[in-house]
Each structure stands twice: as C-alpha cells, then as structure tokens.
Amino acid sequence: MNDLFHLLKLLPNPLLGSFVGDPWTVRDADPDVSEIHRPVFRTCLTAVEEARNASCSSGIVIHGQAGSGKTHLIGRLRRKLIDDSRTPQLERLSHAFAYIKLNTNAGSLTRHVRRSVAVDLLRSQRHGWNQFERMVISRLMEVAEGEGDMAGFWEYFLEERAEHELDGMLQQLQASENLSPAFVRVLGWLIRKRHLLDVAGWLRGDPLSEAALVRLDLGAGNDNDDPELQSLGMLLDFMRLAGAKVPLVLCFDQIEALQTSPNDVESFERFGHLMTALANADPNLVLISCLQSSRYDLLKQAIPGYAIDRIQSRAAMSLNPLLLEQARALLALRLAPLAESRPAEASGIWPFTDSDLQRFVGSTGCSARELIVAAAQRFEALRMDERAIEPIDRPLPMVANPAQWFEDEWERREAAARQANTPEATAEILSDGLPRLIGVVAPDWKVSPAQQGVAFDYILTAPNKEAQVGIKICEGPPNGLQAKLKTLATLHPAKTNLQKLVLLRDERIPISKTAKKTLEHLDVLQKNDALFRQVAPQTLAALDALRQLLSDAAAGDLACGAETIDTDCVLAWLRNHLPDSLKELADVLVTQQGGTPGETGVDGGSVFLSSLQEWLSEKCIARWSEALEGIDVGGKQADALLAAAEQRTDLFGVIRGEPTVVFSSRMASPHLASTSTSS
Amino acid sequence: MSAIKIHTDTVGGLTIKHLVKALGSAAEPKSVNWVKDQLPRSLLPKPSSQAGPMVEALLESAVQASQVWKYGKPDKALYWHSAPKVWVQRCLLEKLTGGVKTRSGVIGPVVKLATVEGLIPKSHVEAALKELIDEGRILVHPAYIGGRAKLLSVRPADPADYLTRVMEQLSQKLHVSPSDLTAIAAKLTLEDSPPEGARPAAPMPHSEGMGHVGTREVENSSPPSISSEEARHRILDAMLDVNPAAESGDIVSLRELRERLDNSLDKVSFDQAILELAAQEKIALHRDDFASTKTDAEREVLVRDEQGKFYNVVSLRTHS
Numbered sequence: 001m002n003d004l005f006h007l008l009k010l011l012p013n014p015l016l017g018s019f020v021g022d023p024w025t026v027r028d029a030d031p032d033v034s035e036i037h038r039p040v041f042r043t044c045l046t047a048v049e050e051a052r053n054a055s056c057s058s059g060i061v062i063h064g065q066a067g068s069g070k071t072h073l074i075g076r077l078r079r080k081l082i083d084d085s086r087t088p089q090l091e092r093l094s095h096a097f098a099y100i101k102l103n104t105n106a107g108s109l110t111r112h113v114r115r116s117v118a119v120d121l122l123r124s125q126r127h128g129w130n131q132f133e134r135m136v137i138s139r140l141m142e143v144a145e146g147e148g149d150m151a152g153f154w155e156y157f158l159e160e161r162a163e164h165e166l167d168g169m170l171q172q173l174q175a176s177e178n179l180s181p182a183f184v185r186v187l188g189w190l191i192r193k194r195h196l197l198d199v200a201g202w203l204r205g206d207p208l209s210e211a212a213l214v215r216l217d218l219g220a221g222n223d224n225d226d227p228e229l230q231s232l233g234m235l236l237d238f239m240r241l242a243g244a245k246v247p248l249v250l251c252f253d254q255i256e257a258l259q260t261s262p263n264d265v266e267s268f269e270r271f272g273h274l275m276t277a278l279a280n281a282d283p284n285l286v287l288i289s290c291l292q293s294s295r296y297d298l299l300k301q302a303i304p305g306y307a308i309d310r311i312q313s314r315a316a317m318s319l320n321p322l323l324l325e326q327a328r329a330l331l332a333l334r335l336a337p338l339a340e341s342r343p344a345e346a347s348g349i350w351p352f353t354d355s356d357l358q359r360f361v362g363s364t365g366c367s368a369r370e371l372i373v374a375a376a377q378r379f380e381a382l383r384m385d386e387r388a389i390e391p392i393d394r395p396l397p398m399v400a401n402p403a404q405w406f407e408d409e410w411e412r413r414e415a416a417a418r419q420a421n422t423p424e425a426t427a428e429i430l431s432d433g434l435p436r437l438i439g440v441v442a443p444d445w446k447v448s449p450a451q452q453g454v455a456f457d458y459i460l461t462a463p464n465k466e467a468q469v470g471i472k473i474c475e476g477p478p479n480g481l482q483a484k485l486k487t488l489a490t491l492h493p494a495k496t497n498l499q500k501l502v503l504l505r506d507e508r509i510p511i512s513k514t515a516k517k518t519l520e521h522l523d524v525l526q527k528n529d530a531l532f533r534q535v536a537p538q539t540l541a542a543l544d545a546l547r548q549l550l551s552d553a554a555a556g557d558l559a560c561g562a563e564t565i566d567t568d569c570v571l572a573w574l575r576n577h578l579p580d581s582l583k584e585l586a587d588v589l590v591t592q593q594g595g596t597p598g599e600t601g602v603d604g605g606s607v608f609l610s611s612l613q614e615w616l617s618e619k620c621i622a623r624w625s626e627a628l629e630g631i632d633v634g635g636k637q638a639d640a641l642l643a644a645a646e647q648r649t650d651l652f653g654v655i656r657g658e659p660t661v662v663f664s665s666r667m668a669s670p671h672l673a674s675t676s677t678s679s
Numbered sequence: 680m681s682a683i684k685i686h687t688d689t690v691g692g693l694t695i696k697h698l699v700k701a702l703g704s705a706a707e708p709k710s711v712n713w714v715k716d717q718l719p720r721s722l723l724p725k726p727s728s729q730a731g732p733m734v735e736a737l738l739e740s741a742v743q744a745s746q747v748w749k750y751g752k753p754d755k756a757l758y759w760h761s762a763p764k765v766w767v768q769r770c771l772l773e774k775l776t777g778g779v780k781t782r783s784g785v786i787g788p789v790v791k792l793a794t795v796e797g798l799i800p801k802s803h804v805e806a807a808l809k810e811l812i813d814e815g816r817i818l819v820h821p822a823y824i825g826g827r828a829k830l831l832s833v834r835p836a837d838p839a840d841y842l843t844r845v846m847e848q849l850s851q852k853l854h855v856s857p858s859d860l861t862a863i864a865a866k867l868t869l870e871d872s873p874p875e876g877a878r879p880a881a882p883m884p885h886s887e888g889m890g891h892v893g894t895r896e897v898e899n900s901s902p903p904s905i906s907s908e909e910a911r912h913r914i915l916d917a918m919l920d921v922n923p924a925a926e927s928g929d930i931v932s933l934r935e936l937r938e939r940l941d942n943s944l945d946k947v948s949f950d951q952a953i954l955e956l957a958a959q960e961k962i963a964l965h966r967d968d969f970a971s972t973k974t975d976a977e978r979e980v981l982v983r984d985e986q987g988k989f990y991n992v993v994s995l996r997t998h999s
C-alpha cells in the first residue's frame with residue numbers, strides 16, 4: 001500500500017482537464033472509445049451518405065443529460081467528415097461540415113448561424129485548401145467538365161484559360177444554382193485571391209466599410225432589409241453552392257442556450273422556424289441538433305409539430321448514461337498514459353479497483369463527465385492521502401472551494417473574451433449580452449425585443465410599468481446607421497413613448513466626421529435627451545464573458561467538478577462579483593435619465609481621442625507629428641491627447657522616441673486567422 | 680424609476696474582499712473582533728482602537744452589498760459568508776451525519792443553537808428543514824415497527840436497522856434467543872429464495888417506503904393491484920405507445936409516461952418499477968439538471984433515486 005502511495009505521488013493525474021468544449025479542438029490523437037454512443041454516430045454518418053446519394057435532407061436530434069458527451073460526439077463526427085489529410089485538394093469535396101454553438105440571442109439566430117457556417121467553411125485546414133475553396137473549385141470543375149484531381153485542374157486552369165472564361169463559368173454556376181449576383185461577385189474575388197479579408201467579412205456578415213464594399217464592387221444594399229432575412233439568403237447561397245452532390249452537415253449544439261429564462265419557449269419556436277426554412281430550401285442538408293434531455297418536455301411544447309418532423313426527420317436518439325463496461329473502457333483509455341508505471345499484474349483501470357469503478361458508475365449509470373470527475377478526484381485522493389488507499393465508503397469530495405472556482409472561471413473567460421474581442425462581434429455581444437446583463441442587475445425589469453420595423457432593438461420595462469427604456473445598438477455600415485438614426489429621430493420622443501433612449505456603439509468605431517447626415521440625426525436625438533454611449537472594448541469583453549457563462553449554464557455545460565452549475569447559481573455569483581465596467585453599463589440602461597444633451601459618454605476618453613481613432617483607422621500607424629497634423633491638434637492639447645492615448649492601450653499603441661509613433665491597437669480576429677490566405 | 684446601486688467599498692487599504700476572504704474560513708457566524716483578528720495587521724488603522732469600528736463599518740457595507748450576511752441581535756451582531764438559510768441547513772445536515780434521528784432530535788439542538796444567541800428565528804429552522812426534505816437532501820423514513828415517530832436521514836433507509844429491532848422485540852416477547860431467531864429466519868429465507876441465477880431485486884426508492892429487504896421485495900403498505908413485474912412490463916409497453924421512436928433510441932418523457940399509466944399505476948409503484956428497470960439495464964434514466972429550479976408540483980412528476988437525483992426522461996437500453 002505504501003509503495004502504491006509513493007508511486008502515485010510521482011505520477012501526473014491523466015484525468016484532469018480533458019473535457020471537450022469545442023469539437024474543432026478534438027485531435028486525431030485524442031482518446032476516444034468508439035463503442036460509446038456508436039449507434040448515434042452511425043446514424044449520423046448514414047444520414048450524410050443518404051443525403052449525398054439519394055438527395056434527401058435529414059434531421060437528427062441528439063438528446064443527453066449534461067456531460068453525456070454531445071459535443072464530444074460532434075467532435076468525433078467532425079474528425080470523420082473533415083478531410084484532414086495532407087492532400088485534400090486532390091479529392092473533390094464530398095460533404096461540408098459546420099458547428100454552430102447556439103450561445104446567442106434568438107432574435108439574431110439566423111445571423112449567428114450564417115456567421116458560424118461561414119467561419120467553419122473558411123476555417124484553415126492543416127494542409128491545403130479550406131472547405132469553401134474546395135467547394136467553389138469543385139463546382140467550377142463541374143461547369144468546365146474537368147477531370148482528374150482538383151489541384152491539377154486548377155493549376156492548369158489558371159495557367160491556360162483566359163480571365164474572362166472564369167467570369168463565364170461563374171455566370172453559368174449562378175444560372176444553374178440560382179445564386180445571388182452579389183454572392184457570385186464575391187466568389188470571383190475569392191478564387192482570384194483578391195480582397196480576401198473583405199470577402200471573409202462579407203460572407204460572415206460583418207459590418208463592412210463603404211470602402212470595402214466598393215473594393216468588392218458591391219452596392220450598399222438595401223439597408224431596410226431585415227438582417228435576419230439577409231442572413232437566411234446567404235445560408236441558402238451556401239447550400240446551393242454546395243450543390244446536389246455535397247451535403248452540408250450543420251451541427252447545432254446547446255440549443256437551450258438560446259433561452260433567456262428556463263421557461264422561455266419563444267426561443268425554441270424561432271429555432272424550429274429556422275430549421276424548417278433550411279430543410280425546406282435544400283434537398284441535401286443534414287441538420288444535427290443537440291439538446292439537453294432536461295429540456296425535452298419544453299422543446300416539444302414549444303416547437304410546432306411540422307418543425308419537429310423536420311428537425312428529427314431521420315431520428316431522435318439519446319446518449320445514454322454509461323454502464324459499467326463502457327465506463328471501464330473509457331477509464332482504461334484515459335489511464336493509458338500510466339501503462340508504463342502500472343504494476344505487471346494490475347488491471348487497465350489501475351490505480352482504481354473494481355469497487356471504485358462500481359461507485360463511480362452507481363446503480364443507474366453515469367455520464368462521461370461524472371465518471372471522469374469522480375475518477376480524477378479519487379486519483380487525487382490516492383496521491384495526496386495515504387489513508388485513502390484503503391477502500392472508502394463515503395461520498396467522493398466535491399470541489400474544495402466553489403467561490404474560488406467561480407473566480408478562476410470568470411478570469412479565464414474574461415481573458416479569452418478580451419483576446420477574441422473584435423469590432424465585428426460587437427453587435428452580437430450587445431444584442432445577446434444586454435438582456436442577460438439586465439437579468440443579472442435588475443431581474444424585475446422586463447426585456448422585450450422590439451417588434452419588427454421598430455427602429456430600436458430592445459425595450460426595457462420597469463416594474464409596474466413605471467418606465468420604459470429603448471435601446472438601439474448602433475452597429476453596421478454608416479449608410480445603414482444613417483437611415484436608422486433618421487427614422488429614430490423622427491419617432492423619438494413623440495411617438496416612442498419612452499422615458500429614455502440609449503444608443504450604444506463600439507468605441508473602436510467612431511462615427512466619421514464625414515458622415516455628416518448620421519451626425520446630424522444623432523445630434524437631433526441627443527437634443528431630445530437620447531443618450532449616446534460608446535462602449536469600451538474591455539466592457540464588451542466582460543459582457544461577452546458574462547453571456548457565455550450564462551449560456552453555458554443554461555445549456556448545462558458549466559460544471560464545477562461533477563456538479564452542474566445552474567443559471568440561478570451563476571446569477572447569484574454575478575450579482576456579487578459584477579465588474580465595475582458592467583455595473584456602469586447597467587446603470588446607464590436602467591437608472592433615471594442621466595444623459596445631458598451633447599454628451600457622448602465615451603468611457604474616459606475625450607473628443608480628440610475619437611478623432612485620432614478615426615484618422616488611424618485609415619493609416620493604421622503613423623508618426624505622432626503626422627497624426628497631430630491630420631486631426632489638427634496642437635499645443636497643450638497635443639500633450640494631453642498623447643497622455644490620454646497612452647492610457648487607452650485597448651485602442652492605441654504609442655512608442656515614444658524620435659520620432660514618437662502611434663498606431664491603432666486591434667486584436668487579430670480569430671475569424672481572419674481562419675482564412676487560409678491573406679490579401 | 681428605481682436606481683441600481685452596486686458599489687465596492689473600501690476603508691483605507693481594507694476592502695470588502697478582505698472581509699469575505701477572512702469569513703471564508705469560518706465554520707459559523709463570527710463577531711467583529713474575530714474578523715478583525717483574521718485581517719493582516721498592515722491593513723488595520725492606527726491607533727488600534729479605531730480598527731474595530733472600521734471593520735464593523737465595512738462589514739455593514741458588505742452586508743448592504745449582499746457579500747456578507749448579518750446574524751444575531753443588533754447589540755451582538757455576528758457575520759458570516761453565506762445566508763442564514765445556508766448556515767441552518769449545514770447545521771441540520773451535520774446533525775444527521777451520525778445516522779437516523781427523529782425530527783425533534785434533529786431540529787431541537789439546531790433551534791437551541793440558533794435562538795440562544797438570537798441568530799435567527801425558530802420558524803426559519805423549520806422552513807430550512809422542509810426545504811432540505813423537498814430537495815431530497817434529507818430523506819424521511821418510516822417509523823420503526825411499533826414506533827410512531829418518522830425518522831430523518833441523509834442516507835436511504837437500511838432495512839437491516841428495522842429488521843434488527845424487530846428481532847430484538849420478538850426475542851423479548853417470545854423469550855427466544857436472538858441466535859435461534861436468526862436460524863429460523865435463515866431457514867425461511869432459503870425456502871423462499873429465488874432460483875439460482877435469478878437477478879437480485881433492484882434497489883427501491885427511499886422516500887416514505889422502505890423499498891426492499893435483502894433480496895425479497897416487500898409489498899407496499901397499501902397493496903398494489905399488480906405485481907412489480909407486471910408494472911415493469913406495462914412501463915416498457917407504454918414507452919412505445921407514448922413514443923414509437925423509443926424503439927430506435929428516442930427518449931420518452933416520464934411525465935407523459937406517468938400520465939399514460941395513471942389509471943393503473945400509483946406514483947410509488949411507478950417510481951419503483953422505473954428504478955428497477957434501470958437497475959436491470961433495460962432502460963436508461965436521464966438526470967434532470969434543473970430539478971432544483973422546479974416547483975414541488977413539477978418535481979412530483981419526476982422520478983427520484985436513492986441518492987436524491989431526479990430524472991425526467993428515459994430511453995430503452997437496447998440502443999446504448
């Protein structure tokens with residue numbers, strides 16, 4: 001016994017930190033027991049085959065309790081479906097895969113799906129072309145009746161064929177698949193490898209500048225179009241481009257994260273409508289929806305029968321809790337790194353005994369997460385406490401300090417959100433995050449999405465309808481913003497019946513001084529007591545962390561040890577630990593009118609900072625003297641501005657010296673990194 | 680329009696965070712002086728006579744911000760890191776770590792502890808106990824044979840406890856030695872044991888009923904109209920009635936299943952049969968991770984196992 005204790009003390013715990021949060025992080029080398037949930041996995045593969053061969057769309061719903069392995073299963077599917085070989089460009093694409101984690105607001109569901117699909121199709125592969133490039137070239141090869149491998153065809157094509165032939169082929173493709181003209185124009189840039197950042201941004205639905213739209217030869221578009229409908233149109237273009245022989249596999253995870261409260265049925269209903277629209281539009285789509293089994297009754301109640309029929313047209317299956325032998329196989333695999341240290345006569349689950357295993361599994365089975373957490377804790381006990389080696393018959397210890405766990409989890413999420421924070425994500429962060437923030441700080445306030453056609457995004461209603469606050473998220477291209485502010489200016493305050501109107505915009509994208517009409521409408525609104533607030537990047541990062549934490553909790557994917565942390569628990573913690581930046585933002589939304597006419601509410605900034613920002617958005621980097629000249633600032637104001645810019649490391653970088661240099665500080669977008677080439 | 684006021688207070692170098700951290704190690708509510716003694720001396724003001732009032736003022740701010748909770752009378756306040764309910768529940772659970780106790784055996788000492796210092800009213804202790812029972816963290820067991828008081832425990836009822844007492848009573852009443860009684864019981868068990876190779880009966884739910892004794896199933900106090908085996912068959916049939924796709928791996932709502940069988944199975948028989956089917960690996964039970972947020976009425980349609988976990992859906996194991 002003593003020998004075992006001393007041996008274990010020297011070994012690392014191979015069971016710690018092994019949960020799958022993102023199926024794209026599952027690697028070939030990661031341990032996987034293929035027998036576990038095999039029927040569900042096979043059903044998914046069969047559906048993909050059928051969609052390809054018989055051109056029939058399929059819907060599969062996968063139910064499972066928290067920690068049952070839904071995301072892990074999607075990771076297994078992703079590994080199987082994505083050709084990660086060294087020569088993907090030799091084979092034509094046989095299917096395309098996208099993972100959509102529904103940690104968003106149901107009101108912007110289609111935009112979120114479009115963004116997720118675009119990100120995954122454009123995601124760089126280990127070798128060669130990404131899925132989207134292979135999809136486009138496969139289709140062009142069909143049009144040109146090309147044969148052989150794709151790479152050879154494409155090389156020959158680029159060398160031998162004239163430029164105008166490419167346009168002709170694209171037009172043929174447009175006519176045969178009924179693709180939208182703008183989409184085909186963007187495909188043209190993509191295959192010519194020009195303006196790739198703009199192309200990726202447009203496909204994802206990022207707000208593009210006027211200059212970017214000009215570069216892509218696209219008009220401003222009709223800004224009055226419902227952005228949800230625009231995104232649905234883009235999804236249909238993706239599906240049509242894939243064609244009849246390439247099924248698009250869309251995996252929806254954490255559907256319950258769409259809910260704003262445990263009894264919210266409207267979000268499920270919207271999800272059902274979108275699934276129906278997609279399934280009706282495409283003959284070879286595979287829709288896989290993962291749902292926590294705790295929400296089964298509510299889902300059935302919320303989604304109309306015709307939508308259920310489409311969502312689970314192929315099957316609805318469950319990921320059952322693991323039984324003893326499945327648990328043994330999983331544990332043995334996870335403990336494989338200890339094989340060399342294991343005594344010769346020991347079993348594959350060493351250092352655990354059969355009775356340990358039985359206790360982990362219980363009388364009715366356990367989820368994979370419960371098993372791994374219980375085993376990890378037992379492993380720690382065996383290593384840390386000599387007495388624990390004797391059989392124990394008491395409950396396994398819980399995580400020692402839940403408060404510390406929360407603090408660490410928040411810090412980790414906030415740091416990740418800060419890292420990933422880009423202006424392109426601002427609209428989604430605000431639209432999903434604000435209702436959740438109000439739920440934390442003012443749970444007695446009601447948050448309602450504005451009805452279609454209304455110029456603002458949310459209406460907050462105080463208890464007993466004492467007051468109503470309108471919120472407008474001022475994101476998007478300048479032209480669209482101008483139109484929306486114009487409408488708002490004509491409505492507010494006479495026809496809006498609001499006590500307060502708050503306009504929010506990402507501080508990193510100041511409204512250009514050349515956008516005179518937009519500024520005029522803004523001025524009118526501010527004179528009518530509307531509060532224009534520019535939200536600092538760190539506030540957006542904190543809001544992003546908050547919404548992700550709450551949506552994971554709603555989906556049952558937040559676990560402290562083996563315990564699933566529910567939303568109430570997260571809300572209680574957040575109420576006591578909300579960062580100051582979010583408290584301030586919440587105060588702006590739900591307190592008595594605080595704005596004064598003309599106040600821009602820039603967090604700690606000055607009017608010159610936004611001028612500098614705007615100037616740098618074009619130049620990116622410049623000498624300080626040039627910048628001062630460009631924004632016409634001098635004397636003492638210049639010194640104050642330099643000091644202010646140095647303070648705002650989230651917006652600017654300053655290198656003092658001869659000469660002093662200033663540059664625009666922006667994190668690299670993870671989405672941009674996902675394109676395989678750069679412009 | 681109501682205002683949101685969330686603020687972090689500091690006094691000198693001392694912040695609410697320091698207080699919360701100090702109280703984090705306390706097993707029970709503590710006085711201002713105790714809290715002060717836990718704080719680094721460097722953070723306390725000089726002269727030291729100011730330290731107590733300063734810590735107290737900051738504790739009051741922490742109470743306002745719901746980061747610390749206040750206990751006791753105004754002139755003898757104590758502070759702790761969690762709400763009174765949490766403290767009372769912890770006390771109640773601690774009383775039961777030693778084994779089963781009657782209600783008064785559990786609640787009496789806690790009420791005394793809570794009221795003698797004026798920490799919280801008696802009614803709060805009773806409410807906390809009710810909540811623990813509703814959540815399944817404390818189980819109510821039947822009274823011992825011949826007794827009247829129901830028993831409370833944090834573990835499922837152990838039939839051996841009941842059997843031992845019955846044997847003692849029989850031994851006294853019949854003037855038979857305990858060893859003779861044991862021999863007679865063993866003989867009866869052998870005569871009535873299931874055929875070789877038969878599965879032992881599945882564990883039973885442990886709320887009001889005792890479930891099973893050894894390998895023999897015990898009839899409920901109100902005799903069920905059908906056998907356990909018949910109940911299990913009916914449930915398996917009803918699963919396919921409620922959702923024909925269950926055969927290919929889909930899940931079935933326990934609420935719908937219960938409704939379907941409402942006329943023929945009462946709650947106890949239904950729950951018992953579900954747990955037996957799970958133990959026999961014929962069905963898989965899926966835990967309801969949000970049971971704690973549901974009302975009593977909503978939880979009533981769920982099935983609870985001996986560990987207090989709630990389940991809301993089931994699926995057939997044929998497709999695991």
